[in-house]
Amino acid sequence: MSGPPHVDMLRSALGRARGLGSARAGSHHWWAQRLTAIALVPLTLWFIFSVIHLSGESHHVVIDWLSTPLTLSLMLALIVATFHHLQLGMQVVIEDYVHEERVRMGAVLAVRGLCVLLALVCIVSVLKIGL
Amino acid sequence: MRDVRDALMIARNSEGKLVRRPLSPHIQVYRWPVSMALSILHRATGVALGVGTLLLTWWLVAAAGSDDAFNRAQWFIGSAIGLLLLFGWTAALVFHFFSGIRHLVWDAGIGFDAPAYSTSGWGVVIATGVCTLLVWVVGLAVW
Numbered sequence: 001m002s003g004p005p006h007v008d009m010l011r012s013a014l015g016r017a018r019g020l021g022s023a024r025a026g027s028h029h030w031w032a033q034r035l036t037a038i039a040l041v042p043l044t045l046w047f048i049f050s051v052i053h054l055s056g057e058s059h060h061v062v063i064d065w066l067s068t069p070l071t072l073s074l075m076l077a078l079i080v081a082t083f084h085h086l087q088l089g090m091q092v093v094i095e096d097y098v099h100e101e102r103v104r105m106g107a108v109l110a111v112r113g114l115c116v117l118l119a120l121v122c123i124v125s126v127l128k129i130g131l
Numbered sequence: 132m133r134d135v136r137d138a139l140m141i142a143r144n145s146e147g148k149l150v151r152r153p154l155s156p157h158i159q160v161y162r163w164p165v166s167m168a169l170s171i172l173h174r175a176t177g178v179a180l181g182v183g184t185l186l187l188t189w190w191l192v193a194a195a196g197s198d199d200a201f202n203r204a205q206w207f208i209g210s211a212i213g214l215l216l217l218f219g220w221t222a223a224l225v226f227h228f229f230s231g232i233r234h235l236v237w238d239a240g241i242g243f244d245a246p247a248y249s250t251s252g253w254g255v256v257i258a259t260g261v262c263t264l265l266v267w268v269v270g271l272a273v274w
Contacts, residue, residue, distance in 0.1 A: 034238060037231050044228055048221075048266060056274040059201040062194050086181045093174055118188050125188075125195035 029088060036085035043078045063129055072130035076123060083119035087112050165252040173230045176223040183220040221266055226259040 050071075054062055065071055090111045098104040144150045161167065186208075193204035207213045233251050236242055242251055 034235065037235060041228070041232065044224065048224075052266065052270045052273055055270050059194070059198050062201070066194070082184065086177075086184065089177045090181060093178060118184060122188050122191050125191040128195040 029091075033085065033088045033092075036081045036088070039077070039081045040085060043074065043081060046074055047078055066126060066129045068130075072126060075126050075130075079119055079122045079126065083115045083122075087115040090115070164249070165256070166248045169230060169233075169252050169255060173227065173234070176227040176230075179223045180220070180227060183216075183223070186216065186220065218263075218267065222259065222263045225263045225266070226255070229255045229258045229262075 050065070054065060066075065091108050094104060094107045094111065098107055140152050141149055142152050190204050190208070193200040208217060233242075233255055236251070242248070
């Protein structure tokens with residue numbers, strides 16, 4: 001009469017609610033990591049050239065360099081992209097190697113908090129110089 | 132053996148003795164092809180660069196502070212340990228940069244066959260060596 005049994009959904013409602021699977025945002029992490037990676041390609045090149053250019057220069061040269069709107073904006077973009085990318089990457093590493101759920105979540109949150117804090121410190125420093 | 136999954140891991144060897152079946156090969160067993168080494172190195176350099184952001188943060192904070200604070204940071208970076216850290220950081224950054232581009236190319240669906248894996252892998256290694264040295268030669272010449 002009826003066909004062979006089949007399963008429409010392989011994941012329990014609890015599994016979905018816990019955030020371990022896709023709750024319509026499954027590819028967001030992956031996509032954000034690629035976007036920040038793409039952004040960091042030119043920004044990293046620019047930063048390396050800038051650091052070479054600035055090597056051995058005195059404090060006021062660095063301040064002058066950061067005080068143009070273009071440099072300041074690029075630096076802010078670099079900081080945001082770097083720490084976002086770092087936090088996403090570290091999360092993947094932690095999730096792969098830390099198996100105990102509480103420790104894993106604690107470590108991910110700690111790293112994320114640290115990244116946000118470091119990014120803010122960098123942003124405030126750069127703005128203080130450049131504005 | 133209460134658990135069927137455990138029981139499946141038990142077998143008799145050629146002498147008829149009960150032994151645990153070996154697990155599937157792991158990194159101690161495999162030889163290290165370039166693809167595997169670079170995959171591990173991509174992660175390792177990523178984590179190392181994360182630690183390296185502390186140096187970047189210190190430098191920016193110092194630059195936002197007094198001349199003394201900036202000079203202290205510059206002094207540390209110019210010291211033997213500082214230069215060693217900076218060299219390691221440059222190498223890690225350049226490697227992660229090229230290796231990351233390799234990953235982005237894969238994401239676009241290009242270069243998945245084994246020979247391409249190997250070629251692009253060695254390409255990353257060579258590009259990292261050349262560009263790291265280039266950055267330092269030019270950097271020291273300017274300095």
